[in-house]
Amino acid sequence: MDEVCPVTVPSIEQEAARDLVRSREDCRGDLMRAWHRLSKLLLRHRIVYYGGNAWTGVHDGWLCRQRLESPAAQLALESDYETVQAVTLRRHRLDVAIAELAADSRYTPIVRRLGCLRGISTLTAFGLAVEIGDWTRFTGASIGPFVGLVPSENSSGQSRHQGPITKTGNSHARRLLVEAAWHHQRPYRIGKTMLDRWQLASPIAQARGDAGNRRLHRQWMKFIARKKRHPVANVAIARELAGWCWSLATLDDVGDLGDRPMTG
Template sequence: LAAQPAWAPAVRRLACMRGVSTFTAFGLAVEIGDWHRFTGSTIGSYLGLVPSEDSSGSQRRQGGITKTGNTHARRLLVEAAWHHRRPYRRPGAGLQARLDHVAAPVRQRAERGNRRLHQRWLNLDARRKRSTISVVAVARELSGWCWSLAIMED
């Protein structure tokens, strides 16, 4: 099904991110559907990956993530985000094979995203954040990178 003309372009581009295999990319493509209804900053809130907030006057309190939206897509992104914890020196064999099947602009964007997400993880580690907090923050940013890849033209 992932090779069907309706899904194949988005699946091929999404699979260029670390932790996102063809199966995960197809799951995201099916669960999100039309990527053009979002922006890079609204996709995270649609998936429930943004912190809840209880504010009044000058006081601002942020809580855990809202967990609204699509549970399956959120779980797929969180699982994929764990792959960005390890250093990104060069793509593995599977990722390289997927990168070979996309256009150069898509490949460059995915490379920038993969490096940025690992750097984000390092910054959160330097601030001594718990790994469960870090993975959700990386998943929120990963959702934006996936959005940017999904709406690119071939």
């Protein structure tokens, strides 16, 4: 009894979209490694950038002006720089392809509703949509365990001990939620980016997204007041964020605004 759980067999279209999202994630990792190699090469030659944020247009101009005394070292520098440029262009092509699919595909309604939450860009929303697939399989309480954001437990008799999160389930969706959760630490202000996303969603989705944004920021403030370690607090926020994402993904745009349970 209750030991067999229903699953959804992904369609060819969903598998293709998932491959695209994961290819972009692999590209992200490749770019970070390329950045690391280039910056550490310069650091070994005692060349440090002090002009502000790295990997911007200004930083790129600074990189182009660097010259090393050894011809071999200069060749290595140029090779690492070309790798950064090539991977950056590859990432851009993938971003464009994902944006086109997110704007005109079966995932478009979910992407637009998820975009009502802070930290959920088009890329993140599309990634969650294709990784989760059929959101109706879950509830606000079961979506967290599916992505491995619940504490592990080792209990015996009257003793109950909770450990780190399980990290079971879909690791790609978990990473997206954890990264998005950090955005809710900052004070909540409705800026132009959020307003532009809201314009693409229904008023009901906008209201639910606004409620979620306010709730998640309040939860962050409570954790900070309790001096909770930020990584631990952020995982808890990500777990609740998963519930809000489920709420929006399964939202009936013509329904009412009655409260739904977010997480267990």
